[in-house]
Amino acid sequence: MTRLKPILNADMDCQLLYVCESQKSQVESLKSLIAEYKLSIILHTELLTDKLTQKRRQQLTTLVTHPILLLDDKNKLSWLSDGLSVAPEWDKLQRRVVSAGRKSELLLQAAKITADSHIIDATAGFGHDSLILASTGAHVVMLEQQPLMALLLLAEQQRMSTLPNWQKLMSRLHIINTDALSYFESFNKNPSADSSQLIDVVYLDPMFPDDSYQDSKTGKGAKVGKHMQALHQLARPPTLDEEQQLLQSAQSVVSQRGQKQGRVIVKRPQFAPLLAHREPSESWSNEAVRFDGYFF
Ligand SMILES: C[S@@+](CC[C@H](N)C(=O)[O-])C[C@H]1O[C@@H](n2cnc3c(N)ncnc32)[C@H](O)[C@@H]1O
Numbered sequence: 001m002t003r004l005k006p007i008l009n010a011d012m013d014c015q016l017l018y019v020c021e022s023q024k025s026q027v028e029s030l031k032s033l034i035a036e037y038k039l040s041i042i043l044h045t046e047l048l049t050d051k052l053t054q055k056r057r058q059q060l061t062t063l064v065t066h067p068i069l070l071l072d073d074k075n076k077l078s079w080l081s082d083g084l085s086v087a088p089e090w091d092k093l094q095r096r097v098v099s100a101g102r103k104s105e106l107l108l109q110a111a112k113i114t115a116d117s118h119i120i121d122a123t124a125g126f127g128h129d130s131l132i133l134a135s136t137g138a139h140v141v142m143l144e145q146q147p148l149m150a151l152l153l154l155a156e157q158q159r160m161s162t163l164p165n166w167q168k169l170m171s172r173l174h175i176i177n178t179d180a181l182s183y184f185e186s187f188n189k190n191p192s193a194d195s196s197q198l199i200d201v202v203y204l205d206p207m208f209p210d211d212s213y214q215d216s217k218t219g220k221g222a223k224v225g226k227h228m229q230a231l232h233q234l235a236r237p238p239t240l241d242e243e244q245q246l247l248q249s250a251q252s253v254v255s256q257r258g259q260k261q262g263r264v265i266v267k268r269p270q271f272a273p274l275l276a277h278r279e280p281s282e283s284w285s286n287e288a289v290r291f292d293g294y295f296f
Pocket residue numbers: 122123124125126127128129130143144145146149178179180181205206207208231234235
């Protein structure tokens with residue numbers, strides 16, 4: 001796998017390919033998102049003159065000097081990277097979102113949220129878990145440190161907000177391009193006087209080494225999917241020190257609820273060690289994943 005240059009504080013050069021002239025306004029709207037959300041991305045746009053066949057798309061994924069985004073004829077924004085084409089594709093989760101409940105979703109068993117809950121998904125990624133959390137009626141603040149991922153999320157939220165069936169759910173998602181640790185720090189320094197803004201659940205799904213999704217002895221467990229493979233080029237797993245800080249500051253965020261119990265839920269591959277080596281209050285697992293719950 002080719003790792004892209006990590007983006008720290010520098011702006012990231014990104015090439016945006018679009019397939020027809022009529023998409024100019026869509027391209028402008030992506031530029032507006034970058035400006036409005038102050039994403040550190042420099043977008044170079046280019047009209048794709050040849051036909052976008054599967055083969056051509058595959059070829060484009062092998063150009064890895066800088067990230068390539070593709071706006072297809074359905075205005076879906078994908079990231080082409082190292083042989084992969086990935087996009088949030090929230091519409092593909094429709095069935096899961098519609099039928100999501102504590103029986104069908106382990107995450108909802110662990111998070112125990114209600115329609116009026118407020119959640120921070122501190123590691124939003126492609127936003128799939130945020131959608132499941134928001135399917136309950138809860139409000140979800142989605143933190144994502146990588147500007148490229150934040151742009152994919154914002155563009156997807158914009159696209160899905162045009163679909164009547166999704167508008168309510170979309171309005172409950174609030175995407176922020178930031179590092180979770182700095183967000184938690186300012187949250188904990190400036191506690192809200194408004195009790196409706198208190199956070200019931202912080203959800204953490206940090207990166208994990210790409211060889212650790214299966215049990216090293218039995219080989220059992222989930223294979224890493226293409227979304228996760230792509231993410232491994234942009235983001236790295238936290239160090240032990242960062243894991244400790246994440247858990248500690250997430251704990252402080254949910255502890256602001258006074259008498260009411262708050263939860264930090266951590267997603268791990270089924271056989272992965274505990275985050276920050278810390279024993280959870282309770283765990284839920286299936287053959288692929290484990291959710292460790294810390295109650296405060
Ligand atoms: C494993 S993925 C999360 C996948 C996500 N749960 C989903 O459903 O698509 C981890 C994501 O968290 C982001 N991330 C990791 N550490 C972060 C941090 N400290 N602050 C904000 N985002 C972070 C990474 O850039 C990556 O996109």
